Amino acid sequence: MDKSSSHEMPPDEALGRAGRMSELARDGSRWFGYMLILLGLVTTVFFAGQALAQGWIAAAFAWLYAACIAGLFWYVNRQRVVSRETPRITRAVTIAYAALVILTSVITSTWLDDEPLWQCLLALLPALPCWSAAWWVLRR
């Protein structure tokens, strides 16, 4: 068969086109992984800031955290491709993140009140579900 005679597109060109579009859609959906990495980073910086700083500097870290969360919300709303993984893991990551943020807040303000080093280590805890989900999303 002459590959181009009976169809608008030769089969190899069609395969190439399908591959390019799949790649574009995949690249367009990577934002969710980047967003999760940033969320984990911002949360860790916030908790570490609360552990190490005092007074207005600690308050500034809290404001910075709130501003970053608002920025991430804006960033999410600008995205135009939702990956197939996103709906599957959003609920699990949200629950794990919220639970670990509360747990970290409770532990650092009660048992580890005077242990800044341990507080800084514990600041990594809420980031773990974000970073593991980011790895899962970006590994493709």
Add this chain to the structure above:
Amino acid sequence: MSESGSHPRHALDQLIHTPVRLSIVSALAEAEQVEFRFLRDSIEVSDSLLAKHLATLEEADYITAVKGHVLRRPRTWYSLTANGRRAFDDYLAALRRIVDHHAEEERS
């Protein structure tokens, strides 16, 4: 949408086998939802041409559209239906068979 016959080309879904519709379905197959503007900018077609092809795929029950608002701006999101995903998988399989068939013909 298939023609009858034993050659692999007869298995090609002619509804998908146009450059714009193939691009739409390929993008949707890779994602859960894709917004209209992403398709328009990626495929580099006008709004009206893209809308026409999307309507054709929607009528065939290959894709579904969800209209909504993001920060008060109207947005339309598209996703592939189970029917559309099956049709696209069959289409890709048929394409690969044609390419293989062609390669075999060239070898012999």
